[in-house]
Amino acid sequence: DTEVTQTPKHLVMGMTNKKSLKCEQHMGHRAMYWYKQKAKKPPELMFVYSYEKLSINESVPSRFSPECPNSSLLNLHLHALQPEDSALYLCASSQEYGPGNTIYFGEGSWLTVV
Amino acid sequence: EDKVVQSPLSLVVHEGDTVTLNCSYEVTNFRSLLWYKQEKKAPTFLFMLTSSGIEKKSGRLSSILDKKELFSILNITATQTGDSAVYLCAVLYPSGNTPLVFGKGTRLSVIA
Numbered sequence: 001d002t003e004v005t006q007t008p009k010h011l012v013m014g015m016t017n018k019k020s021l022k023c024e025q026h027m028g029h030r031a032m033y034w035y036k037q038k039a040k041k042p043p044e045l046m047f048v049y050s051y052e053k054l055s056i057n058e059s060v061p062s063r064f065s066p067e068c069p070n071s072s073l074l075n076l077h078l079h080a081l082q083p084e085d086s087a088l089y090l091c092a093s094s095q096e097y098g099p100g101n102t103i104y105f106g107e108g109s110w111l112t113v114v
Numbered sequence: 115e116d117k118v119v120q121s122p123l124s125l126v127v128h129e130g131d132t133v134t135l136n137c138s139y140e141v142t143n144f145r146s147l148l149w150y151k152q153e154k155k156a157p158t159f160l161f162m163l164t165s166s167g168i169e170k171k172s173g174r175l176s177s178i179l180d181k182k183e184l185f186s187i188l189n190i191t192a193t194q195t196g197d198s199a200v201y202l203c204a205v206l207y208p209s210g211n212t213p214l215v216f217g218k219g220t221r222l223s224v225i226a
Contacts, residue, residue: 033213042202042216043157056211090156099145099207100164103214105156 003027004106006091012112015081021109023074023091029104031055031097032074034066035090037108043090049074050097081113116141116208120201120217127224131193135220137203138185146206147186148214149177153199160188162206193224 004025013019023032031050035043048056049068057066063085065077074091088108094101117140127133139147146164150157161170163179163186170177174193179186190197200219208215 042204042219043214045212045214048211048213088155094213097213101206102148102159102162103206104159105150108156 004091004093004104006089006106006109008109009107010110010112012114013078013081014114015083017081018077018079020078021076021089021091021111023076023106024072025093025104025106026072027093027095027104028071029093029095030071031094031101032068033092033094033103034074034076035092035105037088037090043105047076048097055097078111081111083113086112116205116212116215118203118205118215118217120203120220122220123218124221125223127193127222129194129224129226131224132189132191133193133222135188135190135201135203135222136185137187137217139203139205139208140184141205141208141215143208144181144184144205145208147179148204148206149186149188150202150204151199152202152219157202160201190222193222195224195226198222198224 034046037043047066052068067075090108091106094103121136149160161177166181177188202219203217204214
């Protein structure tokens, strides 16, 4: 079972709203990722957590705030977003962070900022 | 700079055709190459290739890696309309800390 579950599937939010995207996996994976994907482009890495610690922040604006409450959960808190932040947000996980570890994606959360 | 190039960028075939999708890479430090299928949602993992010349197969899909010529191909035989998707190739940890470097994808459309 290689399941990464994301909620909500769709989210529409105003520029002044605060919302969160949630991601869960029960595969015992110790690395979790957030990617952002715009239409007709490949996914772009935002954050990597390894053993619940932030390992990589790819110069993402502070209006995106990740959180890893435990080894199974990964959140992305959203505040004061811009319309250009509208995209598919993908959570992913792998057994460990590092070479040789296949990365599995969740179904994504479609975010629209109005 | 690490680079992954997929070709063709888009392809339209008829059901029953066989297609070959290409992925070439120029990376600092090759470890593994992954293929994903993406329909309207998230990329679904297909294959991870680490060793040259060993074919990986799953049903009508197969893939092989050539580490000497720095490319991989993904073959789909007897295509079906359900194979219509974007196929993404990615290199795993080519350099530094970046987990995946993706190509731009090949958009495959299979028509009845």
